[in-house]
Amino acid sequence: MKTGAKILVESLLREGTEIIFGYPGGVVLPIYDELYDSPLRHILVRHEQAAAHAADGYARASGRVGVCLATSGPGACNLVTGIATSYMDSTPLVAITGQVPTSLLGNDAFQESDITGITLPVTKHNYLLKSAGDVGRVVQEAFYIAGTGRPGPVLIDIPKDVSTGMAEDVKLPDKVTLRGYNPTYKGHKRQIEKALEMIGHAERPLIYAGGGIITSNASPELMEFATLSSIPVTTTLMGIGCIPCHHPLNLGMLGMHGTEYANFAVTECDLMIAIGARFDDRVTGRIETFAPHAKIIHIDIDPAEIGKNKRIDVPIVGDVKAVLKDVLTLMKKQGAHEVWLKKIKHWKQHHPLKCPTTGGLHPQFVIRTLSELVKDKAVIVSEVGQNQMWTAQHFCFHNPRSWITSGGLGTMGFGFPAGIGVHFARPDVPTFVIAGDGSIQMNIQEMGTVAANKIPVKIAILNNMYLGMVRQWQELFFDRRYSFTELPAVDFVKIGNAYGIEGMRIETPEEVLPAFQASLDCDGPFVMDFRIEREENVFPMVPAGAAINEMIGGHPR
Amino acid sequence: MKPHTLSILVENKAGVLSRVTGLFSRRGFNIESLAVGPCEEPGMSRITIVVIGDDAKVEQIMKQLNKLIDIIKVSDLTENERVERELALIKVTAEQGTSRAEIMQIATIFRASIVDVSPKSLVLQVIGETDKIDALEKLLRQYGVKEFVRTGTIGILRGSKLASGGK
Incomplete structure (x- = not known):
């Protein structure tokens, strides 16, 4: 027999956790006692919000699940901004919170807050544990849910008597199966063929690359696809880094503070290939005027993103990396698009980002x-x-x-x-x-x-x-x-x-x-x-509600 | 904007209903009717929700519902031939020797049954589609409806087709 707290720490290690960020408090004392002589490294932050962000930063930089830990009530509530941040950017995070003993749940006990209720809309899933015997299974499920499909934060709320309660070791399955959770990884072959046909006919194609490429570790496939087909790439804020900045096909960021040439390309392209991106309002500006001449192919692991903001001609649901691999296998001819690329080169030359040099510190x-x-x-x-x-x-x-x-x-x-x-x-x-x-x-x-x-x-x-x-x-x-x-x-x-x-x-x-x-x-x-110069502005800029080629602070056209 | 009847197969676990309804309230949708109960699969429940909204918005909600871990299957029954039913209990003022006979006649026409009789009131039980129940309640209003209680709509597809996807 072991305590729930011991099972928790063992389960975290079993999932390969090497570090957690946290802040102790009353109801997590049993868990902190287990951490005292555990090989699991713990970093004491100065505010729980920072624990969530640190775990998130770890997850983003490593691609592995980040873990944070806080006590009940205020501790748990302080995690919320960090959890919501992770949710919006689809990063793998497991947040563990202490909770008042099950006998006091709903009693307005000291430092009680309904954290599963509070985090319902900002977690991919959450758990309120009721028995020490569930700890092992739930930690395994939480890591699986957080790290697979479209990643996201999962919260586990652990009442104090669950941490101190005793349970036998449970034999866990090698692979988690959940009947309500089956992400689609492989893209539909017919859809991929349809997309390739469209790409073959396009004269002014453009790749709109989002954070999904980073999440899916699909940069090599993206680069190969873009290079072989000679299609320029514009990235979202979250997609930056998926193609090197100096690559001739890279147009930099699009959208509200995107480059002029990226936004021109969006407005003039006749085919947009959206990959792991979600047509956010900061990207599209006025949605009706976004890529107005383009057919749109959308590759995303989340079917709910397809057609959410913009009508899609060819949707492909699947993991970006897996789909791009299939695209590369099925791709027969390579593109050229010389006229289009020449036009883009011209834009790049005449509309570079401005870097002021006179005056003070810019x-x-x-x-x-x-x-x-x-x-x-x-x-x-x-x-x-x-x-x-x-x-x-x-x-x-x-x-x-x-x-x-x-x-x-x-x-x-x-x-x-x-x-x-x-x-x-x-x-x-x-x-x-x-x-x-x-x-x-x-x-x-x-x-x-x-x-x-x-x-x-x-x-x-x-x-x-x-x-x-x-x-x-x-x-x-x-x-x-x-x-x-x-x-x-x-x-x-x-x-x-x-x-x-x-x-x-x-x-x-x-x-x-x-x-x-x-x-x-x-x-x-x-x-x-x-x-720095106090009133320096970020330019170019698309004012709210304008079309993305209606930028201010750019070069005269 | 039209009513959509959504049939949602879920894990029978604490908190599932609030996960589901949260997706509606977040988008400013009002749930017109709601019914929850166990179903043919052990450990699962079926939630039937009627919402009024445009097709694209309802489709987006269905996709979001599908993403919830505890949700197994979501289907919009509105796309298919189906049977829909509600049950209502109506307590009507009916003093002896006054309108009692009329009320009982109306009940017969609506195939409602009288499930409780007291010196001053009757309780009618009626089963049918939303419109039928609305019509009965409207007719009874003149006699004095003291209390009107109705379940949410439940629905099932006609023929051998299943909302849960099988055949």
């Missing part, structure tokens, strides 16, 4: 300097807002999973704690967190975590003393009425120092490269406070 220059310094030897994690868009636009990403960002939910406060998880997934390369002065302050307490554990995350704060993206909208659409978007100056270097973290303030372009170099020379975490 964030675009900061990002480009970092990019040139670290090349493909780093993982970049962003916060949300202008810092995120500048990085997406100006950093040259070479590899999948080297760009970690909160896309769907757009969670400020995600980046820094996610960076902690990223470091443990990729200790071989430096992890850089690109933040704004607004977003870094949403989880700045994690400086305590990185300092205490000597986690060498390099934090680059693009400090403009504003909530920059909101200020940009106020400037452009609200007559410069900066309602509650100005932040007083904060000395982030001093804050870092208080935690025992080294740092540097950067005020001129000349100081940028030495600062990044110093951060790499430092063994531990490092804070860089970049005092």
Whole structure:
């Protein structure tokens, strides 16, 4: 006989978990007692939200299931933003929460919250355990559900008496079977043939590549397909890294802050091949004018994404990697599309992203300097807002999973704690967190975590003393009425120092490269406070509700 | 916008109903009627839901329902020939020597049965499609409907075809 807590820790190890991020509390004491002398590594965060983001960051960078742990009530509630972030970006996460004893469930007991109820709409599935005998099976199921099909977060709520209760070891099956859960991996052959026929006839085809390619580890197949068929590729925010930035077929990001040439290509293409992407409103702009001349092929593992926002001509439900493999097998002729590619080349030459050089310190220059310094030897994690868009636009990403960002939910406060998880997934390369002065302050307490554990995350704060993206909208659409978007100056270097973290303030372009170099020379975490041009905007930009070729801040056409 | 009768086969587990209804409320859909009960498969239940919505929105909800782990099969009965029934219990004011005979006549026409008699009231039980039950309730209103209780709609396909997919 073993306690539920012991079975839990053993089950996590059985699933191959090497690290969990958590925060102890009353009802998880039995679990923490098991962790005390377990080989399972535990990182104590300073706020439960950070535990969820760190586990998520670990999952995104490694492709493996991330695990976080919190106590009942406030602990569990603090995970919710992190769980919702994971849900929106389809990342594999298992969140474990303590719960009051089963005898007190529903009694408004101390630190009780109905966390399975609260997380119902933001989890792929969740469990409220009732007996220690269920722990092993449920952990196995949770990892299976989180990591397969379209991945997502799964929460396991464990009442205290389940942790302390005794149960026999249960023999678990080698493979989980759930009668209500059977994801489709293989694409329908006839549909693939139909798609290939369409591709064969297209004159101006375009691949619209989303985060599903990263999730499915399908970059090599995508590259082969794009190269053989000479089809240019535009990526979503989440798809960045699936094709190297400098690849001649890469058009960069599309959508609200996409490149002009990507958005022109979308508007003029006659065939769009959407792969692991979901036609999000930040991508499409006004949906009626998105790819108005194109037939659309949509490859996605989730049938609910097909036709959700846009009418699809050829849907292919299946795992992106498996489908692309079949596409490559069945593909007979290779494409050329010289006229189309020439046109795109012309757009690329005449509508490059702008990188201002005059005046003070420009964030675009900061990002480009970092990019040139670290090349493909780093993982970049962003916060949300202008810092995120500048990085997406100006950093040259070479590899999948080297760009970690909160896309769907757009969670400020995600980046820094996610960076902690990223470091443990990729200790071989430096992890850089690109933040704004607004977003870094949403989880700045994690400086305590990185300092205490000597986690060498390099934090680059693009400090403009504003909530920059909101200020940009106020400037452009609200007559410069900066309602509650100005932040007083904060000395982030001093804050870092208080935690025992080294740092540097950067005020001129000349100081940028030495600062990044110093951060790499430092063994531990490092804070860089970049005092950038205060009213720098992210351009080009598609105003809300406009068509995506109606950009402002671009080049004259 | 038309009514859709969805037949949903689910695991008989705690919380399944709220997972299902949550997908409707999140999209601002009102559930017109709901019926839940055990079914032919041990450990499973069938939920029948009637919602009014345009076809594309209902299709999206069905796809989302299919993604729930505890849901085994979702089908829209509205696409097929089917039998649909509701049951209602209606408590009507019926003092002795007044309208009692009339009410009993109406009950006969609707093939409703009188399941309870008291000096001041009658309880009618009626089974039928939504329209029939609505019509009876409307007719009885003039006598004074004190309480009107109805189940959700349940439905089954005609012929040997099954909502659960088999033949």
